[in-house]
Each structure stands twice: as C-alpha cells, then as structure tokens.
Amino acid sequence: MxxxxxxxxxxxxxxxxxxxxxxxxxxxxxxxxxxxxxxxxxxxxxxxxxxxxxxxxxxxxxxxxxxxxxxxxxxxxxxxxxxxxxxxxxxxxxxxxxxxxxxxxxxxxxxxxxxxxxxxxxxxxxxxxxxxxxxxxxxxxxxxxxxxxxxxxxxxxxxxxxxxxxxxxxxxxxxxxxxxxxxxxxxxxxxxxxxxxxxxxxxxxxxxxxxxxxxxxxxxxxxxxxxxxxxxxxxxxxxIKKTLPTKGLPTFLKDNLEHPQWDDVARRCLSCGNCTMVCPTCFCTTVDDITDLRGEHTERWLRWDSCFNFDFSFIHGGAVRPTTRSRYRQWLTHKLATWHDQFKSWGCVGCGRCIAWCPVGIDLTEEVKSMKVTHEESYGHNKLV
Structure with a gap:
C-alpha cells in the first residue's frame, strides 16, 4: 500500500x-x-x-x-x-x-x-x-x-x-x-x-x-x-525460529502416503481432534436433528466435526478411514498437499495452535522433517528443501 x-x-x-x-x-x-x-x-x-x-x-x-x-x-x-x-x-x-x-x-x-x-x-x-x-x-x-x-x-x-x-x-x-x-x-x-x-x-x-x-x-x-x-x-x-520446509512439499507428501512415519505418529496420536478444533482453517461439520417427545417440533443444528473422528468418514459399509494413521495422514496431507489442488494455496497458516493444544505435543513441522530425513536415508536424494 x-x-x-x-x-x-x-x-x-x-x-x-x-x-x-x-x-x-x-x-x-x-x-x-x-x-x-x-x-x-x-x-x-x-x-x-x-x-x-x-x-x-x-x-x-x-x-x-x-x-x-x-x-x-x-x-x-x-x-x-x-x-x-x-x-x-x-x-x-x-x-x-x-x-x-x-x-x-x-x-x-x-x-x-x-x-x-x-x-x-x-x-x-x-x-x-x-x-x-x-x-x-x-x-x-x-x-x-x-x-x-x-x-x-x-x-x-x-x-x-x-x-x-x-x-x-x-x-x-x-x-x-x-x-x-x-x-x-x-x-x-x-x-x-x-x-x-x-x-x-x-x-x-x-x-x-x-x-x-x-x-x-x-x-x-x-x-x-x-x-x-x-x-x-x-x-x-x-x-521465529521454527520452520516448515515447503519447497516441493505437496508432491513429496503425496508420493509418500505409505511412509513409516505415519505409523510412528499414529502410535502417539490420541485421535482427539484438538488440532482441528483450534485450527483457524479447518471447516468440517456435521448436522444433528433434534425432535421433541411428542413428534411436533424438530430442529436441525450444524456443528463442527473433525476428520479425526471415526464416524466422520462413515459411509455405507463402514468408515473410509478406520485407523488413527489414516486419519492423521488425511489431515496433514490436506493441509499441506491437497489443499493446493483445491484452492491453490496452503491450508496451514503457521500459527502453531495445533502443536500447543495437542495433548501429547505432536508437532507437524517435526513430523514432516522426520519424514524427509528417513526418505533421504532410504533413497539418497533430497526431494524437499
């Protein structure tokens, strides 16, 4: 300006x-x-x-x-x-x-x-x-x-x-x-x-x-x-000392959907959904229908939901993401990879709320860096800077 x-x-x-x-x-x-x-x-x-x-x-x-x-x-x-x-x-x-x-x-x-x-x-x-x-x-x-x-x-x-x-x-x-x-x-x-x-x-x-x-x-x-x-x-x-390596990150994450780091974080994650509640860009919702006992009054309410909830991905035949591993992977790759496919931008703004309010202190920046390190050790080249 x-x-x-x-x-x-x-x-x-x-x-x-x-x-x-x-x-x-x-x-x-x-x-x-x-x-x-x-x-x-x-x-x-x-x-x-x-x-x-x-x-x-x-x-x-x-x-x-x-x-x-x-x-x-x-x-x-x-x-x-x-x-x-x-x-x-x-x-x-x-x-x-x-x-x-x-x-x-x-x-x-x-x-x-x-x-x-x-x-x-x-x-x-x-x-x-x-x-x-x-x-x-x-x-x-x-x-x-x-x-x-x-x-x-x-x-x-x-x-x-x-x-x-x-x-x-x-x-x-x-x-x-x-x-x-x-x-x-x-x-x-x-x-x-x-x-x-x-x-x-x-x-x-x-x-x-x-x-x-x-x-x-x-x-x-x-x-x-x-x-x-x-x-x-x-x-x-x-x-500001904390960093997230973003160069090539969307492609890197989509190329590493079976990386062992997803299992490692799943062993720590409580699947509580705190990260999605405090995140300023998470927008998932569900609806509740409420009726009185006489069947003469009903209300429909919209409320926040979370992709970490088992029932969130439930469709005919069961939940699409039945494990904590699959739900954490969905959340992280949406923020840092597929959000680009939808909106041409990052779904994460770097506020750090999800780290502070995670009961077990999972840090998405460290998860990405750990994934990068083990990938380099396995394949001997750097796809993420």
Missing amino acids: KNDKDRQAYVMQGSQDLRALFESIQRAGYRIAGPRFRDSAIVFEFLERFEDLPFGFEESQKPGSYRLKAAANAFYFAYSVGPQSLKAILHPARRKLFEGNRVGGHWQFTAEEKEEPPVALFGIRSCDLKALHELDKVFQGRNAIDAHYSRRRQGLIVVSASCRKPSELCFCTSMGHGPMATDGFDINLTEYLSHQRHEFLARPGTARGHEFLKSLDLRVADELAMDEEETVVRKARER
Missing part, C-alpha cells in the same frame, strides 16, 4: 486513542469481536466494551503447553495467539439451521435467518487474516456459498495487529506471510514504546479504514514512528 496523502499512516497515543478507535467502530453500528482474557487464556469472542481487551499479558507456548503470564512491559498485543481464532465468529461451532413445527396435521419449516449487525474483527494477527482468506475460498468460492458466513463476511471490518512476540511454535514466515499483515485489513496496528511513550502506528488498508482514522484527529506518522514499526516487525521476525 502506498503511503500517499490518501493512505497516510498515523500515530495513536496509547490506550486513549485505541479506545477512541474501538468506540468509534461501535458507534458506527458494528459488533466487535476480539481477544479477551478468560479461563487462563486469550480467547476470541464478541466484546461489549473496550476494557474487555487483554492488557499486560504474554504467553509461553511449547508442544502440548500454553501458559499466560504478566508481561514485563504492558502492551495490548504482546501475546501471539490463543486457542480460538476468528473462525469461531464467522463459522460458529454450533448454530441452528432451521426448525419445523406440526401445525394442523402439516409441517411448517422456518429457516434460522436472524438480522445481525455488521461485525468488526479487532486485533487479529497475520496468521488469522491469512486464514480468513482461506475460509473465503471454502465458504464463498466455486458454486457453494454458505449464506450465514456470507452475511457476517459482508461489510466485515478488519483491524489487524502486528505480532510483537511470536511464540516458540509460530512458523508463519515459512507459509509466506507475517509477522505483520501486508494486505486484507482495513487498519493495521503496530504497538511500541517510543521514549517511554506507549504508541501505535496505524496503517489504513482501505478507504473505510482511512475514514475511521481520520475521524480520530491523529497526527501523521513521521520517520521515527515508521522506524519503530520496522523495528518491531524485524525483531518479531527474528524470534
């Missing part, structure tokens, strides 16, 4: 200007979804007031471990990502599709179509913004359009926040983005301390975002503020 007179970056003074932006979006009629502290984690849900935003937290993430702690310097966006993503806002874990009632001997069915205010996503990270683009392909691409997703997506405002301290499990740079969003947002915020002053550099990405910032009477960012933003992003990028 060019930093011309119509797209100037601005400096926001600490919490007072951040509050002003938050409340100006609310006054415009938007329902804000963003991070908050709850149940010893940073969760992503609808917020009622500015004070709901988390302040002064950072976290430690390791395979199978997530811990929040007080930050040495108090920031709003010092953490990386919690267990929830924006997926829960646009594609809720459970929602009613329709209900039916028996009236005078006949059934009348009513679709669940509630009028809702437009939504603003506040403080999302580059990885979740990338996930939003992938969900768009799933729910608004080709010939199948999810009406509920499209209603919430229409008019959506996105306020992203650059990562200050990516976790030990982040590998967004391997997936071609981060730690600062470069497009797809209305406003991007980079938080920093300048001479002990708490500030944000706010970059508008759209005319709509620019109008919100202009309404706050902010000062235009100078070279010092630009340098502060560059420093935050550079240090964040340097903190």
Whole structure:
C-alpha cells in the first residue's frame, strides 16, 4: 500500500486513542469481536466494551503447553495467539439451521435467518487474516456459498495487529506471510514504546479504514514512528525460529502416503481432534436433528466435526478411514498437499495452535522433517528443501 496523502499512516497515543478507535467502530453500528482474557487464556469472542481487551499479558507456548503470564512491559498485543481464532465468529461451532413445527396435521419449516449487525474483527494477527482468506475460498468460492458466513463476511471490518512476540511454535514466515499483515485489513496496528511513550502506528488498508482514522484527529506518522514499526516487525521476525520446509512439499507428501512415519505418529496420536478444533482453517461439520417427545417440533443444528473422528468418514459399509494413521495422514496431507489442488494455496497458516493444544505435543513441522530425513536415508536424494 502506498503511503500517499490518501493512505497516510498515523500515530495513536496509547490506550486513549485505541479506545477512541474501538468506540468509534461501535458507534458506527458494528459488533466487535476480539481477544479477551478468560479461563487462563486469550480467547476470541464478541466484546461489549473496550476494557474487555487483554492488557499486560504474554504467553509461553511449547508442544502440548500454553501458559499466560504478566508481561514485563504492558502492551495490548504482546501475546501471539490463543486457542480460538476468528473462525469461531464467522463459522460458529454450533448454530441452528432451521426448525419445523406440526401445525394442523402439516409441517411448517422456518429457516434460522436472524438480522445481525455488521461485525468488526479487532486485533487479529497475520496468521488469522491469512486464514480468513482461506475460509473465503471454502465458504464463498466455486458454486457453494454458505449464506450465514456470507452475511457476517459482508461489510466485515478488519483491524489487524502486528505480532510483537511470536511464540516458540509460530512458523508463519515459512507459509509466506507475517509477522505483520501486508494486505486484507482495513487498519493495521503496530504497538511500541517510543521514549517511554506507549504508541501505535496505524496503517489504513482501505478507504473505510482511512475514514475511521481520520475521524480520530491523529497526527501523521513521521520517520521515527515508521522506524519503530520496522523495528518491531524485524525483531518479531527474528524470534521465529521454527520452520516448515515447503519447497516441493505437496508432491513429496503425496508420493509418500505409505511412509513409516505415519505409523510412528499414529502410535502417539490420541485421535482427539484438538488440532482441528483450534485450527483457524479447518471447516468440517456435521448436522444433528433434534425432535421433541411428542413428534411436533424438530430442529436441525450444524456443528463442527473433525476428520479425526471415526464416524466422520462413515459411509455405507463402514468408515473410509478406520485407523488413527489414516486419519492423521488425511489431515496433514490436506493441509499441506491437497489443499493446493483445491484452492491453490496452503491450508496451514503457521500459527502453531495445533502443536500447543495437542495433548501429547505432536508437532507437524517435526513430523514432516522426520519424514524427509528417513526418505533421504532410504533413497539418497533430497526431494524437499
């Protein structure tokens, strides 16, 4: 985005200007979804007031471990990502599709179509913004359009926040983005301390975002503020040590469907589905039909499902993927191989959630690397860099 007179970056003074932006979006009629502290984690849900935003937290993430702690310097966006993503806002874990009632001997069915205010996503990270683009392909691409997703997506405002301290499990740079969003947002915020002053550099990405910032009477960012933003992003990028070798990866995985590493990971995997629940791009669902005892009222509900569940692939004659090995292989190859066949992109955004929230700490980056090493030892050449 060019930093011309119509797209100037601005400096926001600490919490007072951040509050002003938050409340100006609310006054415009938007329902804000963003991070908050709850149940010893940073969760992503609808917020009622500015004070709901988390302040002064950072976290430690390791395979199978997530811990929040007080930050040495108090920031709003010092953490990386919690267990929830924006997926829960646009594609809720459970929602009613329709209900039916028996009236005078006949059934009348009513679709669940509630009028809702437009939504603003506040403080999302580059990885979740990338996930939003992938969900768009799933729910608004080709010939199948999810009406509920499209209603919430229409008019959506996105306020992203650059990562200050990516976790030990982040590998967004391997997936071609981060730690600062470069497009797809209305406003991007980079938080920093300048001479002990708490500030944000706010970059508008759209005319709509620019109008919100202009309404706050902010000062235009100078070279010092630009340098502060560059420093935050550079240090964040340097903190990202975890990598995923992606060159030739889709072909490599599809050529190694019988690799012994699938058996090795299956011995550790609990097939619990945690990885799919926290993943910002997993979209599998099933439906539940509910009836009352008198047979006069029925409801159909959509809810998240997981390819790790035995029944998910059940068809006439049995389950297509009866083993943990086959289900883990399906999940990993979809994210890193066949997603390319469907959507011409990665199904993984490098957020590291599946590693942190796996009860036994399975790390997909290490599984791929182990597969590569044993393949090279067996065949003596490198198909994956």
